[in-house]
Amino acid sequence: MKLTSEQQEIIERIGVFFERKGNQPILGRIMGLLLVLEKAEATFDEIQDYLSVSKSAVSNALTLLQTQNKVEYTTKPGERKRYFRLRVRSWRLDMQEDLEGIFRINVLLKDVLAARSSQNRDFNNCIFEFQSFIEFMRIEMPKLIEKYDQQNS
Amino acid sequence: MKLTSEQQEIIERIGVFFERKGNQPILGRIMGLLLVLEKAEATFDEIQDYLSVSKSAVSNALTLLQTQNKVEYTTKPGERKRYFRLRVRSWRLDMQEDLEGIFRINVLLKDVLAARSSQNRDFNNCIFEFQSFIEFMRIEMPKLIEKYDQQNS
DNA sequence: TTGTTAGTTCATAAAAAAGAGAACTAAAAG
DNA sequence: CTTTTAGTTCTCTTTTTTATGAACTAACAA
Numbered sequence: 001m002k003l004t005s006e007q008q009e010i011i012e013r014i015g016v017f018f019e020r021k022g023n024q025p026i027l028g029r030i031m032g033l034l035l036v037l038e039k040a041e042a043t044f045d046e047i048q049d050y051l052s053v054s055k056s057a058v059s060n061a062l063t064l065l066q067t068q069n070k071v072e073y074t075t076k077p078g079e080r081k082r083y084f085r086l087r088v089r090s091w092r093l094d095m096q097e098d099l100e101g102i103f104r105i106n107v108l109l110k111d112v113l114a115a116r117s118s119q120n121r122d123f124n125n126c127i128f129e130f131q132s133f134i135e136f137m138r139i140e141m142p143k144l145i146e147k148y149d150q151q152n153s
Numbered sequence: 154m155k156l157t158s159e160q161q162e163i164i165e166r167i168g169v170f171f172e173r174k175g176n177q178p179i180l181g182r183i184m185g186l187l188l189v190l191e192k193a194e195a196t197f198d199e200i201q202d203y204l205s206v207s208k209s210a211v212s213n214a215l216t217l218l219q220t221q222n223k224v225e226y227t228t229k230p231g232e233r234k235r236y237f238r239l240r241v242r243s244w245r246l247d248m249q250e251d252l253e254g255i256f257r258i259n260v261l262l263k264d265v266l267a268a269r270s271s272q273n274r275d276f277n278n279c280i281f282e283f284q285s286f287i288e289f290m291r292i293e294m295p296k297l298i299e300k301y302d303q304q305n306s
Numbered sequence: 307t308t309g310t311t312a313g314t315t316c317a318t319a320a321a322a323a324a325g326a327g328a329a330c331t332a333a334a335a336g
Numbered sequence: 337c338t339t340t341t342a343g344t345t346c347t348c349t350t351t352t353t354t355a356t357g358a359a360c361t362a363a364c365a366a
């Protein structure tokens with residue numbers, strides 16, 4: 001089975017997206033592949049074939065994706081192969097973590113302020129204001145998520 | 154002038170924070186340095202001294218930070234040196250961009266859905282739900298920011 | 307027991323990123 | 337002008353990342 005050029009293009013774009021988050025290229029492409037395949041799953045060697053990468057690269061990538069809870073596998077009775085697929089359910093948590101990651105500058109800025117004398121009031125204030133803004137967002141974000149869940153229940 | 158070990162430690166932590174966002178190590182350290190210095194500014198060679206890196210590394214890093222609008226410089230009458238400092242005011246916009254970056258998976262997932270047949274309904278639904286969640290966040294986030302600005306005006 | 311399949315591990319090659327240091331340039335100072 | 341200062345650019349080395357291919361292992365199959 002071959003991928004359409006539309007599928008290939010999406011895989012590359014998703015690859016780049018995850019690569020920019022600090023993952024190695026193959027990880028993103030595997031995610032893309034599993035998103036794009038109709039069955040939404042693939043065996044080890046299918047992944048190898050579709051993406052034309054080496055066994056070891058696939059093995060390492062899958063191990064990583066599994067420890068990151070992004071991928072899991074099932075087996076089928078009487079078959080030795082594993083069928084790998086995305087754990088889409090966990091993505092919302094992943095995204096919340098990503099957001100937390102952005103907001104984590106907050107902690108650093110608090111420490112910066114603690115380490116600074118009160119000498120340069122203007123600058124300190126500037127930092128403080130930004131830091132308050134993040135604190136606000138950090139507190140409101142969970143409320144927003146709650147709101148969403150109430151709307152959709 | 155020397156940095157205290159507390160200052161050095163904060164610089165490293167801020168360095169790592171920015172490095173993990175995909176910037177090269179020196180960029181983050183320069184940001185950290187400018188956050189930690191009482192004057193909140195430094196000349197080219199002060200940066201070199203404090204961080205003990207080469208001229209070229211400082212030059213490249215500063216150029217980059219300036220094109221990213223993270224740093225600017227002023228000059229003082231009768232002096233040829235430039236005084237580099239952070240553009241803290243723009244950080245809120247930067248952060249909004251970072252958030253947008255996270256939410257951009259949304260667009261990709263829409264394209265994924267468009268490229269998929271209706272064959273695998275379960276999976277499609279799963280993607281669609283996640284995608285709706287992001288769309289919700291993406292719409293609500295600006296409102297949240299507005300709310301903050303109203304509270305603090 | 308021997309073979310086969312499915313995947314892992316290890317040693318290394320290839321490519322990319324980060325940074326150093328010297329040569330260079332532009333502008334102001336003497 | 338010539339010199340000095342401040343910063344830039346270029347070349348090359350070091351380090352890190354990414355991926356390959358071959359050897360290896362575990363489990364089941366014949």
